[in-house]
Amino acid sequence: MKTAELRKKFISFFEARSHQVVPSDSLIPRDDPTLLFTGAGMNQFKDYFLGIKKDMKRAVSVQKCLRTGDLDNVGKTPYHHSFFEMLGNFSFGDYFKDEAIRWAWEFLTKDLGIADQRLRVSVYRDDDEAFGIWEKKIGVRPDWIYQFDDEVNFWPAGVITKGPNGPCGPCSEIYFDQGEKVGCGRPACGVDCDCGRFAEIWNLVFTQFDRQSDGKLVPLKAKNIDTGMGLERLACVLQGKMFNYEIDLFEVLQKEIKNRMAAWDNRFRADVYAVCDHVRAAAFAIGDGAYPSNEGRGYVVRKLIRRALWRSKRTGLKLPVLYELVPSVISAMRDFYADLKENQEYITRVIKNEEERFLRTLERGLGFISAAKSFSSEDVFLLYDTYGFPVELTKLIADERGLPFETDRFEELMEKQRQAAKQTSKISSSIFVADEFKSDLLKRNIKPTMFHGYEKLECGPVNVLALVNENGKFCDQIAEGAEGLFVVPETVFYAEGGGQVGDRGEFILENGKGLGDIVDTFKKEDVFFHRTRIASDVLNVGSRIRLRVNEELRRRTMYNHTATHLLHAALRKILGEHVRQLGSVVEPGRLRFDFSHFQTLTPDEIKRVEDLVNQEIQKATPVSAAEKSIDQAKKEGAIAFFGDKYGSQVRVIAIGNFSKELCGGTHVSNTKEIGRMKIISESSIGSGTRRIEAVTSTAVDEYQQELKLREASDKRRDEKRRIEQAKQIQLESERLSAVDQDKLIASAFAVNGMQILVHHFDGLDTRGLGHLADSLKAKLDKGIVVVFSEERGKLAMAASLTDNLKESSVSANEIVRKIAPLIKGQGGGRKDFAQGGGMPPENRDQFIKTARKIVEAAAAG
Numbered sequence: 001m002k003t004a005e006l007r008k009k010f011i012s013f014f015e016a017r018s019h020q021v022v023p024s025d026s027l028i029p030r031d032d033p034t035l036l037f038t039g040a041g042m043n044q045f046k047d048y049f050l051g052i053k054k055d056m057k058r059a060v061s062v063q064k065c066l067r068t069g070d071l072d073n074v075g076k077t078p079y080h081h082s083f084f085e086m087l088g089n090f091s092f093g094d095y096f097k098d099e100a101i102r103w104a105w106e107f108l109t110k111d112l113g114i115a116d117q118r119l120r121v122s123v124y125r126d127d128d129e130a131f132g133i134w135e136k137k138i139g140v141r142p143d144w145i146y147q148f149d150d151e152v153n154f155w156p157a158g159v160i161t162k163g164p165n166g167p168c169g170p171c172s173e174i175y176f177d178q179g180e181k182v183g184c185g186r187p188a189c190g191v192d193c194d195c196g197r198f199a200e201i202w203n204l205v206f207t208q209f210d211r212q213s214d215g216k217l218v219p220l221k222a223k224n225i226d227t228g229m230g231l232e233r234l235a236c237v238l239q240g241k242m243f244n245y246e247i248d249l250f251e252v253l254q255k256e257i258k259n260r261m262a263a264w265d266n267r268f269r270a271d272v273y274a275v276c277d278h279v280r281a282a283a284f285a286i287g288d289g290a291y292p293s294n295e296g297r298g299y300v301v302r303k304l305i306r307r308a309l310w311r312s313k314r315t316g317l318k319l320p321v322l323y324e325l326v327p328s329v330i331s332a333m334r335d336f337y338a339d340l341k342e343n344q345e346y347i348t349r350v351i352k353n354e355e356e357r358f359l360r361t362l363e364r365g366l367g368f369i370s371a372a373k374s375f376s377s378e379d380v381f382l383l384y385d386t387y388g389f390p391v392e393l394t395k396l397i398a399d400e401r402g403l404p405f406e407t408d409r410f411e412e413l414m415e416k417q418r419q420a421a422k423q424t425s426k427i428s429s430s431i432f433v434a435d436e437f438k439s440d441l442l443k444r445n446i447k448p449t450m451f452h453g454y455e456k457l458e459c460g461p462v463n464v465l466a467l468v469n470e471n472g473k474f475c476d477q478i479a480e481g482a483e484g485l486f487v488v489p490e491t492v493f494y495a496e497g498g499g500q501v502g503d504r505g506e507f508i509l510e511n512g513k514g515l516g517d518i519v520d521t522f523k524k525e526d527v528f529f530h531r532t533r534i535a536s537d538v539l540n541v542g543s544r545i546r547l548r549v550n551e552e553l554r555r556r557t558m559y560n561h562t563a564t565h566l567l568h569a570a571l572r573k574i575l576g577e578h579v580r581q582l583g584s585v586v587e588p589g590r591l592r593f594d595f596s597h598f599q600t601l602t603p604d605e606i607k608r609v610e611d612l613v614n615q616e617i618q619k620a621t622p623v624s625a626a627e628k629s630i631d632q633a634k635k636e637g638a639i640a641f642f643g644d645k646y647g648s649q650v651r652v653i654a655i656g657n658f659s660k661e662l663c664g665g666t667h668v669s670n671t672k673e674i675g676r677m678k679i680i681s682e683s684s685i686g687s688g689t690r691r692i693e694a695v696t697s698t699a700v701d702e703y704q705q706e707l708k709l710r711e712a713s714d715k716r717r718d719e720k721r722r723i724e725q726a727k728q729i730q731l732e733s734e735r736l737s738a739v740d741q742d743k744l745i746a747s748a749f750a751v752n753g754m755q756i757l758v759h760h761f762d763g764l765d766t767r768g769l770g771h772l773a774d775s776l777k778a779k780l781d782k783g784i785v786v787v788f789s790e791e792r793g794k795l796a797m798a799a800s801l802t803d804n805l806k807e808s809s810v811s812a813n814e815i816v817r818k819i820a821p822l823i824k825g826q827g828g829g830r831k832d833f834a835q836g837g838g839m840p841p842e843n844r845d846q847f848i849k850t851a852r853k854i855v856e857a858a859a860a861g
Helices: 003-015 041-049 097-111 128-138 231-238 248-260 266-287 296-314 322-333 338-342 344-371 377-387 391-401 410-418 426-431 437-443 551-575 603-618 630-635 698-735 738-746 766-777 812-823 844-860
Strands: 058-066 083-092 119-124 145-148 166-177 198-211 217-230 458-463 466-468 483-487 505-509 515-524 527-536 544-549 581-586 591-596 623-629 649-655 659-662 677-686 689-696 749-751 754-762 783-791 794-801 826-829 833-838
Touching (some): 003 083, 003 097, 003 231, 041 058, 041 083, 041 198, 041 217, 058 266, 083 231, 097 119, 097 128, 097 166, 119 128, 128 145, 128 166, 217 231, 266 296, 266 322, 266 344, 296 344, 296 391, 322 338, 322 344, 338 344, 344 377, 344 515, 344 698, 377 410, 551 591, 551 659, 551 677, 551 689, 603 677, 623 630, 689 698, 738 754, 738 766, 749 844, 754 766, 754 844, 766 783, 766 794, 766 833, 783 844, 812 826, 812 833, 812 844
Parallel strands (some): 119 145, 754 783
Antiparallel strands (some): 058 083, 083 217, 119 166, 166 198, 458 544, 505 515, 505 544, 581 591, 591 689, 649 659, 783 794, 794 833
């Protein structure tokens, strides 16, 4: 049986039993900020389970779901997916265990034709009611009914002691016996065996409780049914397959991947399955409005794409490739998910852009990985921050290579980055607190480091003068795989200062056998410290090494540093000479500039500043550097950077007659090299202090491309929201038929020649309530409509006046403002229409009476 037919059969079965067919909710939950993605069919029915909404008693759906808790198992096991479809039937205070069990059995055995002997069931150990139904009403042998604790047969698993909060209850699971030829082969094998013979296909959850934050199980207002059956797993069983990825849904996609491989190799089966899963998940998530990023659901999408790209690389596929697989994904799903086809071009562009973005840093990241002997939190952070490797991808690679992997400090490092409180490392922060550090340098006769990085990017061989180990102590040797610091008499590596980050690169032992990455450079007492990880061999005091700066990173940093000077000068010319630099960060990927100014820059000011910088770039102005006395530099009008200390001799960077600043950083020789600059944000970081962030060169194109895709994503999401809201309004209008509205209008009472209607409804949100108020108002000749609705534990209200009352003394705004204190809320709006909200009243009838009196008083004038 084809998967498409399974969907239809399931929906038809429950539709025939008075279930309302509800379309799949978006993967991005609309009304539940606690969820990144929709992970179960019941998510969109949460308010019904809690008794907040009551306009529907039975529902059936096929829900798009996305879960990433078991990504490492995707492709390896027969049934794991990140994206999958969940078949579900639901009851909200209507039928309960008897019907749920009986209909599940009927659908499987009658409609799908599964033999009774192939099915087993399990129940919660204390659920005698469910056990009795299975045994006495369905006729399942008692020894085929398994009883388990709350870790297995309570949903969510272990919720009684561990959470999460929300609807929960005991459950009963149905298993399919794949036969004695599958699994362990033991005669006593049962559903409690993990050999794989018994496949769980349907979970029937008897939702009875709402778990609170204090762990209490509060009975729901009504007993509910929540069932979930994975479509892919059911199809796998019915199509006689051993892996979900062998069903018809994946045929075209797998064929496309295999056709791109040089030759099929069964070793790559798990990789191919994972690619199928991840690209399908990414396509659906992007189609529903998610966008690859480093935060929240965007990070989930990013890691799915990058993991899939890595798995594709392992199979030998030519990269980028994932975007070319999107049509195959959509061809298998478009009949049921029409919007997927409509968004195909957009989805393809987003995935291609993300692939290309990652490929730009992939090889350099792999160079770091190939030399790694283990992965510490710092390693994982470096790969994430510098090379764009999601944490999960680094773990995947570490597992493949059998290397140690730990992330204990990863979140700490991320938080430090977010706060822009840059910490060089545990080494650099610990060795410089000791008072004896300077004397240690003197004892070793270590003099200030000579810097040659303005003229060249390579130097050596030079002798290693000193080493510092991971504990912050001077030592004689750093072993292979270890982290440490080294000092040499001269270097081409720029040490962090003046806002510019320290250079990165590598060193090679003179004998050519040993090497290591230099991941940062900083200085103390004019001595440059190179932070390194030894990739091979050992590094000794006295070793002779050659140093080489990463040319690409240095070049991009130079673009941004010179652009920072141009930006500073442009701000002073446009905003005034009160502008002074208060801080900066100059990195390969961006520049950040903090300055004194006392109000938000207008869009016109930002454009003028940006245009002025780009005009100077296009002029191809020479950039010069000269050593001068501090006094001479100041006489010539050179501006000093915030936070830097200057000696008697200073370095002056001049960009024609446009800019002149004291600066020890690295710069381009001509502004034309920068290409262009784009301001990407302007904000306040404190009283009288503004911050601008900008990108230059090719990063401008990358930013603009990403911005276009984000805008397209936002536009599509807004359109989806508009359509959903329109559907909701239509449904609410249909629910309150014209006849009902006419009855309400007939119940209105007259005051001072006006018709007054005050009424309370259930289950309408603020937007729906406002629409209803206007709809009712349109049926009045002259009057006032005030309506209320309780939803999600809040009370919303709306007041609307007919057009012929606009010139009267009656004000919807005043009515709402006077009612609001009764519900500990607030509200307001126009004279003819206003809305508000607050807490539901303890006594609804008394509240409505008081509200009527307020409206009557307003009408009476």
